[in-house]
Amino acid sequence: MENASTQPTTDAGHPRRWTILAVLVFSLLVVVLDNSILNVALRVIADPRQGLGATQSELEWAINSYTLVFAGLLFTWGVLGDRYGRKRVLLLGMALFGLASLVSAYAQSPGQLIVMRALMGFGGAAILPNSLAIITNVFSARERIKAFAVWSGAVGLAIAIGPVTGGFLLEHFWWGSIFLVNVPIVALGSALMLLVVPESRNPRPGRLDPLGVVLSIAALVTVVYGIIRAGQLGTWLTAEVLATLAVGLGLLVLFVRHEARSDHPALDVRLFRDPRLSASAAAIALVFFALMGVTFFMVFYLQSVRGFGPLESGAVLLPMAVAQLLLAPRSAALAQRFGTKAVAAGGLAGVALMLYAISFADRDLPIWQLEIILFLLGAGMAHVMSPVTDAVMTVVPREQAGAGSAINNISRQVGGALGVAVLGSLLSSVYRSRMGERLAFLPPGTRHAAGESIEATLAAARQAGPRGATLVGPAMDAFVHAMHVVAWCSAAVAALGVLVVLVWLPQRPHEGRPGAPAAPAGTEPARALRK
Incomplete structure (x- = not known):
């Protein structure tokens, strides 16, 4: 039988496109699985007896070091995949x-x-954009939204597997097992890719744009670093944060001006004039801004306030992931019937309502009610991601699919980083304001650190003897109040996403301007696929 890598691609899509999608989805699990597992493990890694004794700041950097590098290199890896081969770059990333x-x-x-x-x-920055770019190249425009829906559903599957797998590993093995589980997935995924996934690249890459690539890395890394530092310091109004953000935004302006004037740009920034791209990217960023703030505090709500173990808290989060897994593939049919605008706006509205519902969660909320809220939250997400991802990839020419995929993922990462920084800072400041006077009896050297988070307060309470027990109840109440404030703000951000979609996103992205890159099946140019 002829190897899939050598079979030609027709206008209807690659003959083995669904098998290719299955392999890419399996490989994608390793990126999403890792982050969802790590969130469950934060408490254990912070424990000096079971983990590494990491401080709150070190825990943040364990998450943020990944985010910083990942976001900074997404665009670069996408461009390199377009030029030198997406499969090759994907295997290197694995x-x-x-x-x-x-x-x-x-x-x-x-x-x-x-x-x-x-x-x-x-x-990871090499894996995500190139997997999505390969999907774009092996599917026709008619089937692509279905493929993106399956791809989005796989993210939900990884979110489902992550917390439960992490909880199981932490209860039976040492903390390092949460990373070791990635190794067999990488090995098997790489072997399957070598056998099944075809090579693809831009057949006419033109000259390199090294200055554009360097400016993109510098701008993204600097902006994301400024966001992260704001979250760590608990304020945006410091010279360090403001200067970092100013430099990052300045580099971003230079990047845009350079790309607009270049006759061989790494990214044609004029594409952002198309509302299908700009509105979709904004919607992705806003929904992840809202979601990341909630997922950040939800683990601590379940473990620190409700007293669940890692495995139990992972199981509580399952409904949100199951909803994405089940409903994301179905969102494609809804988008084709009712239009991208209607489906994405409805999904964002559902996300906003469920985030608002979380603001009513207290220390005694029945878990079955929380699980219904999380399921509906996941359902809303499922009807946002695949339609707007398809809208982004519709605008970008197929030969630049890696760069287009990077735009999609950069929106997701920057929005998520902003959500963690802004909403995490808000959570910390509201919590500290509630706990300030109650920590007055602690020694001055530990008082400030004890007000940083609920985990820090509970640790100080354990060390303070009998009087420390008086801090436990107020700490939980203060955290729940801070959680409510963050949920309100998250709901408002998701509601802003609804407005962006309704005002700027076209009803059906495939019915764009004449000559748009994504054309109906049967009119697409053949892909450049190579062994």
């Missing part, structure tokens, strides 16, 4: 991710873990 995961499992200090997490981000 190898780097697997190696960094193996070393992370045996890290001896928080510093080592942070460095290895950055290397994981280096590899």
Whole structure:
């Protein structure tokens, strides 16, 4: 039988496109699975007896070092995949991710873990945009939204598997097992890709744009770093944060001006004039801004306030992931029937309503009610991501699918980083304001640290003897109040996303301007696929 890598692609799509999609979806699991597992493990890694004794700041950097490198290199890896071969770059990313995961499992200090997490981000940044770019190239425009729906559903599957897998591993093995689980997934996924996934690239890449690539890395890294520092410091009004953001935005302006004037740009920034791209990217960023703030506090709500273990808290989060897994593939049919605008706006409205509903959760909320809210939250997400992802990829020419995929994922990462920084900072400041006077009896050296988070307060309470027990109840109440404030703000951001979609996103992105890159099946140029 002829190898899939050598079979031609017709206007109807690659003959083995659904098998290729299955392999890419399996490989995608490693990126999403890792982050969802790590969120459940934060408490254990912070424990000096079971983990590394990481401080709150070190825990943040274990997450943020990955985000910083990942977001900074998404565009670059997408451009390199378009030029040198998406399969080749994807396999390189898998190898780097697997190696960094193996070393992370045996890290001896928080510093080592942070460095290895950055290397994981280096590899992960090559995986995500090129997997989506390959999907764009092997499917026709008619089927592409269905493929993106399956791809989005796979994210839900990974979110489902992650917390439960992480909880099981933490209850039966040491903390490093949450990283070690990535290694067999990488090995099997890479082997399947070698056998099944075809190579593809831009057949007419033109000259390199090294200045554009360097400016994109510098701008994205600087902006994301400024966002992260704002979250760590708990304020945006410091010279360090403002200067970093100003430099990052300045570099971003230089990048846009350079790309607009270049006759061989790495990214044709004029594409952003098309509302299908700009409105979709904004919707992705806003929904992840809202969602990441909630997922950040939900683990602590379940473990620190409700007293659940890692496995139990992972199980509570399952409904949100199951909804995405089940409903994301169905969103394609709804988008084709009712239009992208209607489906995406309805999904965002559902997300906003469920985020608002979370603001009513207290210390005694029945878990079955929380699970219904999380299921409906996941249902809303399922009807946002695949339609707007398809809208983004419709605008970008197929030969630049890697760069287009990077735009989609950069929107997701920057929105998520902003959500963690802004909403995490809000959570911390509201919590500290509620706990300020109650911490007055603690020694001055520990008072400030104890007000940083509920986990820090509970740790200080354990060390303060009998009087420390008086802090436990107020700490939980203060955290729940802060959680409510964050949920309100998250709901408002999701509601803003509804407005963006209704005002700017066309009803049906495939019915864009004449000559749009995505054409109906049967009119598309053949893809450049190589062994």
